[in-house]
Amino acid sequence: MTDWPDRMRAFGAQVDFGRTADDYATHRAGFPTAFFDLLIARHYCAPGQVALDLGTGTGTVARGLAQLGLTVTGLDPSQDLLDQARDLDQVAGVKVAYRTGIAEQTGMAAKTCDLVVAGQCWHWFDRPRAADEAARVLRPGGRLVIAHFDWLPLLGNLAGATEALILSHNPAWAGAGGTGIYPDWLADLSGAGFTGIETASFDIVQPYSHAAWRGRIRASAGIAASLDAAGIAKFDTQLADLLARDFPKDPLGVTHRVWLATGILPDR
Numbered sequence: 001m002t003d004w005p006d007r008m009r010a011f012g013a014q015v016d017f018g019r020t021a022d023d024y025a026t027h028r029a030g031f032p033t034a035f036f037d038l039l040i041a042r043h044y045c046a047p048g049q050v051a052l053d054l055g056t057g058t059g060t061v062a063r064g065l066a067q068l069g070l071t072v073t074g075l076d077p078s079q080d081l082l083d084q085a086r087d088l089d090q091v092a093g094v095k096v097a098y099r100t101g102i103a104e105q106t107g108m109a110a111k112t113c114d115l116v117v118a119g120q121c122w123h124w125f126d127r128p129r130a131a132d133e134a135a136r137v138l139r140p141g142g143r144l145v146i147a148h149f150d151w152l153p154l155l156g157n158l159a160g161a162t163e164a165l166i167l168s169h170n171p172a173w174a175g176a177g178g179t180g181i182y183p184d185w186l187a188d189l190s191g192a193g194f195t196g197i198e199t200a201s202f203d204i205v206q207p208y209s210h211a212a213w214r215g216r217i218r219a220s221a222g223i224a225a226s227l228d229a230a231g232i233a234k235f236d237t238q239l240a241d242l243l244a245r246d247f248p249k250d251p252l253g254v255t256h257r258v259w260l261a262t263g264i265l266p267d268r
Helices: 004-012 017-027 033-041 060-067 079-092 127-137 158-169 184-191 210-218 229-246
Strands: 050-054 071-076 097-100 113-119 138-151 195-208 252-264
Touching (some): 033 252, 050 127, 060 071, 079 097, 127 138, 158 252
Parallel strands (some): 071 097, 113 138
């Protein structure tokens, strides 16, 4: 049986997040402040460093690093998402350099980065190639951080009910049933020569209004990045009905897990 990372890679061929750029920018909650606090507390990054954010999307991780005083380049294949990222940066009062490109072939010069980050995107990449490319652009002693911020679909909770509804509309969706933990990423780090490999995780409750949760799910790979307009509208109506019937509290509290794996590029 094909494992989860392979299913996600196969499903990714059908996904275009640029189709949902507006919802993505408005409703997808970025990594929480506690994630960036952890990066600083564990000395995974520091002000003045040069960072590359792979699969930056609308720039949530790139902005957070820039706010910590790093010089950041955000890379993504979707120009629509990068346009949203620039607008959000202007509102936040930070500057990030954005460029279109892919994680497996960034176009960055070798040994120019202190930090490479991949937030909520590693599963979409050709992972061995992306890890090798991260190693190429990092200076010796530089660090790769692979991070996730996932809702947790537990029995009877909102995320579980939402996932069941997504699957009823898009059975090909490969993202259901996650635990927010990705052990295969550790082998990716080792295979590219990274050492000092560590993991970290914590759970938080992320607030969403009903409207924001609907927007967040529209912006997921299983809905607006995959379905046509009629399918999206039908799904959204049913999700609104589900929330009103089974989860009427507004705002909602959605349990999420932050998890990361990281390693250091040794001197070669």
